Amino acid sequence: MRDTVSENLISILPEWAPQKAIWTAWPANADEWNGDLASPRRDVAALLRALAPSNRVRLLVAGVEAEASARAALNGAVELIPAHYGDIWLRDTGPIFARTGSEAIALRFRTNGWGGKFDLPGDSTVGDDVARLAGTLVRKFDFVLEGGAIEHDGKGTVLATRETLLNVNRNGWTEAQAEAALGEALGARKIVWLDRGLRNDHTDGHIDVLARFIGSRQVACQSPSGADDPNADILEEIARRLENATDASGQPFELIRIPSPGLVLNGLGEALPASHLNFVIANGIVAVPVYGTPAAKGAVEALQAAFPGRDVLGLPSLNLLGSGPAGGGSFHCITQQEPA
Numbered sequence: 001m002r003d004t005v006s007e008n009l010i011s012i013l014p015e016w017a018p019q020k021a022i023w024t025a026w027p028a029n030a031d032e033w034n035g036d037l038a039s040p041r042r043d044v045a046a047l048l049r050a051l052a053p054s055n056r057v058r059l060l061v062a063g064v065e066a067e068a069s070a071r072a073a074l075n076g077a078v079e080l081i082p083a084h085y086g087d088i089w090l091r092d093t094g095p096i097f098a099r100t101g102s103e104a105i106a107l108r109f110r111t112n113g114w115g116g117k118f119d120l121p122g123d124s125t126v127g128d129d130v131a132r133l134a135g136t137l138v139r140k141f142d143f144v145l146e147g148g149a150i151e152h153d154g155k156g157t158v159l160a161t162r163e164t165l166l167n168v169n170r171n172g173w174t175e176a177q178a179e180a181a182l183g184e185a186l187g188a189r190k191i192v193w194l195d196r197g198l199r200n201d202h203t204d205g206h207i208d209v210l211a212r213f214i215g216s217r218q219v220a221c222q223s224p225s226g227a228d229d230p231n232a233d234i235l236e237e238i239a240r241r242l243e244n245a246t247d248a249s250g251q252p253f254e255l256i257r258i259p260s261p262g263l264v265l266n267g268l269g270e271a272l273p274a275s276h277l278n279f280v281i282a283n284g285i286v287a288v289p290v291y292g293t294p295a296a297k298g299a300v301e302a303l304q305a306a307f308p309g310r311d312v313l314g315l316p317s318l319n320l321l322g323s324g325p326a327g328g329g330s331f332h333c334i335t336q337q338e339p340a
Contacts, residue, residue: 009100009187010098010099010100010105010107010139010185010186010187011098011099011100011154011187012096012098012099012152012154012186012187013097013098013099013154013339014152014153014154014155014213015213015281015337016214016215016281017154017339017340018283018339018340019055019282019283019337019338019339019340020056020338020339020340021055021056021057021058021134021337021338022051022055022056022057022058022280022282022335022336022337022338023058023060023090023094023130023134023335023336023337023338024044024048024057024058024059024060024088024090024334024335024336025059025060025061025062025083025085025087025088025090025126025334026041026044026059026060026061026062026066026067026069026070026088027040027041027044027066027087027088028061028062028063028065028066028085028088029062029086029087029120032086032087032120032326033322033326033327034322034323034324034326037069039319040088040319040320040322040327041069041070041073042316042319043315043316043317043318043319043320044088044320044334045070045073045074046315046316047280047287047315047317047331047334048074048077048078049074049077050285050287050313050315051280051282051285051287052074052077052078053284054282054283054284054285055282055283055284055285056079057077057078057079058078058079058081058133059074059078059079059080059081060081060082060083060085060090060126060130061080061081061082061083062082062083062084062085062122067080067082081133083126083129083130083133084121084122084125084126084129085122085123085126085129086118086119086120086121086122086123086126087118087120087123088334089148089329089333089334090126090130090334090335090336091146091147091148091208091329091332091333091334091335091336092111092114092146092147092148092149092203092333093111093123093124093126093127093146094126094127094130094147094336095107095108095127095128095130095131095136095138095336096109096147096186096336097134097136097336097337097338097339098186098187099339100139103137104136104137104339105136105137105138105139106127106130106131106134106136106137106138106139107139107141107185107186108127108128108131108138108139108140108141109127109140109141109143109144109145109146109185110124110141110142110143110144110145111123111124111127111144111146112144112169112170114146114202114203114204115167115169115170115204116169117202118202118325130336134338136338141181141184141185143171143181144170144171145170145181145185146164146203146206147336148203148206148207148208148329148332148333149161149164149165149203149206149207150165150182150186150207151207151208151211151212151213152186152188152213153213153216153217153247153248154213155216155247155248155249156187156188156189156190156247156248157188157189157190157192157213157247157248158182158186158188158190158191158192159191159192159194159207159210159211159213159219160178160182160191160192160193160194160207161193161194161195161196161197161205161206161207161210162175162193162194162195162196162205163195163196163197163204163205164197164203164204164205164206164207165178166178167204169204170204175191175193178191179191188248189248190246190247190248192241192242192245192247193241194207194210194211194237194238194241194242195237195241196234196237197209197210197234197273198210198231198234198273198275199230199231199234199271199273200270200271200272200273201273201328202273202325202328202329203328203329206333208277208278208332208333209273209275209277209278209330210222210234210238210275210277211238211242211277212277212279214256214281214303214306214307215306217247217251217252217253217254218253218254218256218306219242219253219254219255219256220255220256220257220258220277220303220306221235221238221239221242221255221256221257221258221277222235222238222257222258222259222260222275222276222277223235223239223257223258223259223260224236224260224262225259225260225261225262225293225294225295226262226263226295228262228263229260229262229263230263230271231260235260239255239257242255243255256302256306257302258276258277258298258299258302258303259276259295259298259299259302260274260275260276260295260299261274261275261276261290261291261293261295261296261299262293262294262295263293264291264292264293264318264321266321266322266323266324267323268323268324270323270324272291272321273321273328274289274291274293274318274321274330275289275330276288276289276290276295276296276299276300276303278317278329278330278331278332278333279303279331279332280331280332280335280337281307281310281337282337284310284311285310285311285312285313286303286307286310286311286312286313287313287315287331288300288303288312288313288314288315288331289314289315289316289317289320289330289331290314290315290316290317291316291317291318291321292316292318296314297314299314300312300313300314315331317330317331320333320334
């Protein structure tokens with residue numbers, strides 16, 4: 001693997017493009033899961049079994065026990081790769097795969113534990129390890145960026161929140177500085193800014209639980225579910241912003257609204273940042289996180305209509321959201337696609 005790549009313009013393929021592999025990691029550090037590895041492992045295993053028939057899944061495993069438990073749970077369905085990582089959130093700590101000219105590259109950014117909250121050994125190096133294992137050229141950037149903080153359409157339009165990218169606990173950017181950095185690193189021609197993320201989100205407002213590109217100029221966002229939906233005002237604010245926004249070519253978005261999970265509580269009685277939008281788009285399938293609420297059926301049906309060429313499956317993800325400082329994410333957060 002070479003360490004650098006020429007300064008050709010970088011392009012990001014949309015997530016719905018054909019994929020060479022999906023990278024993810026197996027829960028291995030009990031301290032990061034309130035001492036309970038069995039629960040998140042059930043949700044991860046169900047996701048990987050659903051992805052495996054039509055995708056090459058490359059699963060990082062940290063340590064002998066983690067490898068043995070993954071082997072027993074998955075029975076050869078995926079490729080196991082011994083590796084060192086802090087936790088399983090490869091969307092944020094792994095590389096973003098892209099292209100420059102005809103070459104595949106892995107874009108690498110600094111990590112700082114989501115603003116200094118969860119800084120774990122291995123988080124700063126696992127992205128380099130994934131790039132090496134993929135045999136991919138690397139280009140490094142000297143600023144903090146998590147993959148879940150940006151959503152791109154493959155044509156130069158990026159969705160992001162000010163709450164994350166302009167946060168003083170990341171780079172302390174102004175809007176103009178953020179736009180210049182993403183232009184250089186991702187080939188972004190336009191940033192569509194949302195203000196804030198879901199309540200109690202460990203990530204300070206990652207976009208991949210708020211709004212997702214699902215096709216050319218098509219954006220999915222959520223509608224409140226129930227009178228007690230803790231994010232009702234945020235979800236309506238997002239829809240209004242997107243209804244009045246345009247992409248990098250000046251074209252309006254087609255907005256597809258799906259029901260939110262509504263109020264989802266953890267064992268401490270706290271509202272969780274649950275979202276049906278943290279889905280994974282993969283070859284032949286869209287895996288949608290569900291949380292045992294009545295809204296799940298409508299969310300899956302709405303996304304199936306939006307992805308007629310893929311099977312849309314609702315899979316349990318409540319255990320990945322966790323409780324207290326543990327967990328905090330879902331399927332998109334734990335995966336990173338490598339385009340074909």
